[in-house]
Amino acid sequence: MKLTGAETLCESLTRLGVREIFGYPGGAILPVYDALGKSKLHHVLVRHEQGATHMADGYARASGGIGVAMATSGPGATNMVTGIATAMMDSSPVVCITGQVSSKVLGSDAFQEIDITGITMPITKHNVVITKAEDIARTIREAFLIANSGRPGPVLVDITKDAQQASAEFNWEASEPKLPPKRLRNNHDQAEFDRAVEMLNTAKRPIILAGHGIMVSGAMRAFEQFVRAGNYPVAMTLLGIGCFPANDPLNLGMMGMHGEAWVNNAIQEADLLIAVGMRFDDRVTGDLRTYAKSARKIHIEIDRAEINKNVKVDAALVGDAREVLEKLTPHIQTRDHGTWIRHITELKGDSAVRDIQSLPDNGHLYAAHVINDIWKETRGEAIVVTDVGQHQMWEAQYYHHNQPRTLITSGGLGTMGFALPAAIGAKFAKPGSEVWVVVGDGGFQMTMSELATIVQEKISIKIAIINNGYLGMVRQWQEFFYDKRYVATPLVAPDFAALANAFGIRGERITKRAEVVPIIRSARESNETVLIDFRVEQEDSVYPMVAAGASLSDMIRRPNNPLVETATEP
Amino acid sequence: MQTLVAYVENKPGVLNRVASLARRLAINIDSLTVGPTENEEIARMTIVAHTDERGAHRLEASLEKLVDVLLAENISTRALLERDLALIKVSADQQNRPHLMELIKVFRARVVDVAPESLIIEVSGTVDKIDGLLEVLRPFGVLEMARTGRISMTRGGDLLQPPPATQSESLETAEAKSK
Numbered sequence: 006m007k008l009t010g011a012e013t014l015c016e017s018l019t020r021l022g023v024r025e026i027f028g029y030p031g032g033a034i035l036p037v038y039d040a041l042g043k044s045k046l047h048h049v050l051v052r053h054e055q056g057a058t059h060m061a062d063g064y065a066r067a068s069g070g071i072g073v074a075m076a077t078s079g080p081g082a083t084n085m086v087t088g089i090a091t092a093m094m095d096s097s098p099v100v101c102i103t104g105q106v107s108s109k110v111l112g113s114d115a116f117q118e119i120d121i122t123g124i125t126m127p128i129t130k131h132n133v134v135i136t137k138a139e140d141i142a143r144t145i146r147e148a149f150l151i152a153n154s155g156r157p158g159p160v161l162v163d164i165t166k167d168a169q170q171a172s173a174e175f176n177w178e179a180s181e182p183k184l185p186p187k188r189l190r191n192n193h194d195q196a197e198f199d200r201a202v203e204m205l206n207t208a209k210r211p212i213i214l215a216g217h218g219i220m221v222s223g224a225m226r227a228f229e230q231f232v233r234a235g236n237y238p239v240a241m242t243l244l245g246i247g248c249f250p251a252n253d254p255l256n257l258g259m260m261g262m263h264g265e266a267w268v269n270n271a272i273q274e275a276d277l278l279i280a281v282g283m284r285f286d287d288r289v290t291g292d293l294r295t296y297a298k299s300a301r302k303i304h305i306e307i308d309r310a311e312i313n314k315n316v317k318v319d320a321a322l323v324g325d326a327r328e329v330l331e332k333l334t335p336h337i338q339t340r341d342h343g344t345w346i347r348h349i350t351e352l353k354g355d356s357a358v359r360d361i362q363s364l365p366d367n368g369h370l371y372a373a374h375v376i377n378d379i380w381k382e383t384r385g386e387a388i389v390v391t392d393v394g395q396h397q398m399w400e401a402q403y404y405h406h407n408q409p410r411t412l413i414t415s416g417g418l419g420t421m422g423f424a425l426p427a428a429i430g431a432k433f434a435k436p437g438s439e440v441w442v443v444v445g446d447g448g449f450q451m452t453m454s455e456l457a458t459i460v461q462e463k464i465s466i467k468i469a470i471i472n473n474g475y476l477g478m479v480r481q482w483q484e485f486f487y488d489k490r491y492v493a494t495p496l497v498a499p500d501f502a503a504l505a506n507a508f509g510i511r512g513e514r515i516t517k518r519a520e521v522v523p524i525i526r527s528a529r530e531s532n533e534t535v536l537i538d539f540r541v542e543q544e545d546s547v548y549p550m551v552a553a554g555a556s557l558s559d560m561i562r563r564p565n566n567p568l569v570e571t572a573t574e575p
Numbered sequence: 576m577q578t579l580v581a582y583v584e585n586k587p588g589v590l591n592r593v594a595s596l597a598r599r600l601a602i603n604i605d606s607l608t609v610g611p612t613e614n615e616e617i618a619r620m621t622i623v624a625h626t627d628e629r630g631a632h633r634l635e636a637s638l639e640k641l642v643d644v645l646l647a648e649n650i651s652t653r654a655l656l657e658r659d660l661a662l663i664k665v666s667a668d669q670q671n672r673p674h675l676m677e678l679i680k681v682f683r684a685r686v687v688d689v690a691p692e693s694l695i696i697e698v699s700g701t702v703d704k705i706d707g708l709l710e711v712l713r714p715f716g717v718l719e720m721a722r723t724g725r726i727s728m729t730r731g732g733d734l735l736q737p738p739p740a741t742q743s744e745s746l747e748t749a750e751a752k753s754k
C-alpha cells in the first residue's frame with residue numbers, strides 16, 4: 006500500500022494507540038493536517054504551542070502513556086521549547102512532531118526554517134530529522150520506544166515538508182525500530198545488593214525517600230509491600246506525592262524546602278535513608294554538607310548518571326524500582342521501628358494536633374482554607390494540576406493524595422503557566438476523572454488563552470485561582486531575604502470571573518471563608534467548566550521554609566500567627 | 576584529567592551530541608578524537624576531560640543515555656597505552672639545523688618536510704613526550720603546530736569492544752506501555 010509521508014505518520018500514530026494530538030497548524034506541517042482530517046485521530050487546537058506541549062505532558066503524567074504535541078516549523082517549533090524542557094526535567098514521555106522546510110532548502114535560512122533539533126538537543130531525551138517518507142513509520146516507532154522506556158523523556162521528530170508529501174510503500178511489520186545495539190547496564194552486582202540488605206536489617210532509624218520514579222515504574226504495590234515488610238516511615242518528594250496513600254499512618258508527608266518540619270528533622274536524625282526513584286534535588290536536600298550526616302544511604306534508581314550525583318550513597322541499586330523492591334522485600338528481617346516512629350510522631354509537636362478548620366475565623370481567607378476544602382469536598386479523589394508558586398506548595402501540604410498520578414505539577418523546571426494546559430491534557434487522558442486546576446494569579450495570566458481550547462473542546466475542568474495579588478512566591482523571598490522590597494511582584498489582574506464569562510465559561514469570585522465550600526459544591530455539581538477567583542490573604546507565606554542553600558535543619562517557621570503551620574493528618 | 580572511550584554510531588551529528596552533553600554537564604574537554612573502527616557503522620572516540628572521578632562517572636553514564644552512544648567507559652585507572660601525534664613546523668637555518676636533527680633523533684621523531692627556512696617534524700607518543708619535544712624546539716621558533724589529541728587503548732587482554740548487535744529493550748513491552 007502506498008501512502009504519503011503525512012498519511013504514514015497518522016497511520017503510525019493510530020497504530021501506536023494515540024487518540025489525541027495537541028497542536029497548531031502552519032505551512033510546513035500542512036500536509037500532515039490534511040491527512041489528520043481524514044484519519045481517526047482527534048486534533049485539539051491549542052492557543053499557543055507551549056500549551057500543546059504542556060497538554061501532552063499532562064496527558065502523559067495522568068495516564069502513564071505518551072502525550073503527542075504537534076507544531077509547524079520556525080516559531081511554532083520554538084514556542085514548544087519551554088514545554089519540552091518542562092517534560093525533560095520531570096522525566097515525562099512526550100513526543101513532539103514539528104514540520105520542517107523542504108529538505109532541498111534545508112540550511113538556506115528558508116522562510117520559517119529553524120534548527121529545532123539543534124535548539125532542543127539539550128532538552129530532549131532524543132531528537133531526529135526525517136527527510137524521507139519511507140523513514141517515517143520506523144522513526145515514529147523509535148521515538149515512542151525511546152520516550153517511554155528506561156527513564157522517560159521528551160523526543161522531538163522534525164519532518165521536512167517534502168517527506169510529508171512524498172509517497173512510499175507503507176509496511177508496518179517491516180518498519181520495526183532499529184535502535185543501535187547498546188550495552189545493558191541497568192543492573193547492580195550481588196555484593197551491592199547484599200550490602201543494602203545488611204543496611205536495611207541493621208538500621209535503627211530508617212526512613213524512605215519516595216520519588217516520582219515509583220510512579221514511573223508502576224511500583225506502587227511492590228513499594229507498599231516493601232514499606233509494610235520493614236515498617237518504614239515514608240517521606241515523599243513533591244513529584245513522589247501519590248505513590249503511597251496520604252492516609253496511611255506510615256506516610257509522613259513531603260520533605261525538603263517546604264516539606265513538613267518533622268519530616269526534615271526525621272531525615273536529619275535518621276541512620277538510614279532508602280531513596281527510591283528520586284534524584285536528591287537541591288530543593289530536597291538543602292545544603293549537602295549538612296544533609297543527613299548520620300545516615301547511611303541506599304539509592305534505588307534506574308539512571309546510573311544519578312548515582313552519587315548530589316549525595317554520595319553507600320549502596321546503589323541501579324535498576325527499575327519495581328524489580329529492585331520485589332527482590333529486596335523477601336530479605337527484610339527487621340521491622341521493629343516502633344520507638345523511632347513514636348519519636349517522629351513527637352517531632353510533629355503541635356503542628357499536627359491543631360486543626361486548621363477549627364481555628365476561629367479572623368475574617369481572612371487563606372489559600373490553605375481553599376485547598377483544604379477542595380481536598381475535603383473531593384475526598385482527595387480528584388486529579389489536581391497545579392501551577393508554580395506558593396499555591397503549589399500549599400496544595401502539596403493541604404491536599405492529601407491517596408492515588409498515584411493525581412498530583413500533576415512542574416517540579417524540576419518550575420514552569421509557570423503549566424497548570425491550565427496540563428489539566429486539559431489530563432482531562433483527555435482521564436475523561437471520567439474530576440480535574441481541578443490550582444493556579445496563581447500570575448501563572449494563570451501566562452497561559453489563560455487556553456480557556457478557549459476548553460470551550461472549543463467542550464470539556465469540564467474546575468479552575469481555582471488562588472488570587473493573592475502578588476507573584477507570591479517571589480514576594481515571599483523578597484519579604485524574607487530582601488527586606489520586604491516588593492519589586493515587580495505586585496500584580497494587576499483582570500476580573501477573572503468576567504474574563505471567564507467572556508470566554509463563555511462560568512466565573513465566580515469568592516472573598517469569604519463561608520463561601521468556599523458552597524462554591525466548591527456548586528462547581529462540582531456542574532457538568533461544565535467553572536472558574537473560581539479566590540481572593541485570598543495577600544501577604545501570607547509558605548511555612549516551613551528551608552532557605553535556598555541552607556541546612557535542612559534550619560527551617561524558617563511561621564511567626565506568632567493564629568494559623569497553624571501545616572494541615573492535620575488526613 | 577580523566578580518559579573515556581566511547582563507541583558511537585558512525586553518522587552525522589553524533590559528535591555534536593557528545594560535545595554538547597559535556598558542555599551541559601559543565602565538563603571541559605581537553606581533547607576528543609574520533610575515528611572509524613573495524614565496523615564501518617561504528618566509530619570510536621577517546622575523550623580526555625578536565626574533571627574528577629565523580630565527573631567522569633557522570634559523563635560516562637550520561638553518554639550512555641544518548642541513543643547513538645553504544646558504550647562509554649572511563650578507563651583512567653586501567654593500564655593504558657596512549658598516543659598523540661603532532662606535526663610541528665620549526666624555523667631552521669643552516670646553522671642550527673644539525674643541532675635540531677640531534678634533538679629530533681633523541682625524541683625518536685621524524686623530519687617529514689624540508690624547506691630552506693623550516694622543517695616539519697612528525698612525532699608520536701605520550702602527551703608528555705610531545706610536550707617535552709615542544710619545550711626544546713621552542714627556542715628555535717615553532718611556526719605552526721597540529722596535534723591529533725589523544726587516542727587510548729587498554730593494554731593486553733583487557734578488551735573494550737562495541738556491544739553485540741542485539742536490541743537492548745523488548746519492543747513489545749515499551750510499545751504496550753505507551754498505549
Ligand SMILES: Cc1cc2nc3c(=O)[nH]c(=O)nc-3n(C[C@H](O)[C@H](O)[C@H](O)COP(=O)(O)OP(=O)(O)OC[C@H]3O[C@@H](n4cnc5c(N)ncnc54)[C@H](O)[C@@H]3O)c2cc1C
Pocket residue numbers: 094095096155156157215216217218219221222241242243244245259260261262263264281282283284285286288289305306307308311324325326327393394397398415416417418419420478
Ligand atoms: C517552587 C518549588 C518548590 C519546590 N519545593 C520542593 C520541596 O519542598 N520538596 C520537594 O520534594 N520538591 C520540591 N520541589 C520540586 C523539586 O524541584 C523536584 O522537582 C522534585 O524534588 C523531584 O522529585 P523526584 O526526584 O521524586 O522526581 P524526578 O525529578 O522526576 O526524578 C525521578 C527520579 O526517578 C528515577 N526513575 C525514573 N524511572 C524509574 C524507575 N522505573 N525505577 C527507578 N527509578 C526511576 C529517575 O531517573 C529520576 O532520578 C519544588 C519545586 C518548585 C517549583
Ligand SMILES: Cc1ncc(C[n+]2csc(CCOP(=O)(O)OP(=O)(O)O)c2C)c(N)n1
Pocket residue numbers: 392393394395396397418419420421422444445446447448449471473475476477478479
Ligand atoms: C515562567 C516562569 N517565570 C518566572 C518564574 C519565577 N517564579 C516562581 S514562583 C513565581 C510567582 C508565581 O506567582 P503566582 O502565579 O501568582 O503564584 P503564587 O506564588 O502567588 O501562589 C515566579 C514569578 C517561574 N517559576 N516560571
Ligand SMILES: [Mg+2]
Pocket residue numbers: 445446447471472473474475476477
Ligand atoms: Mg499570586
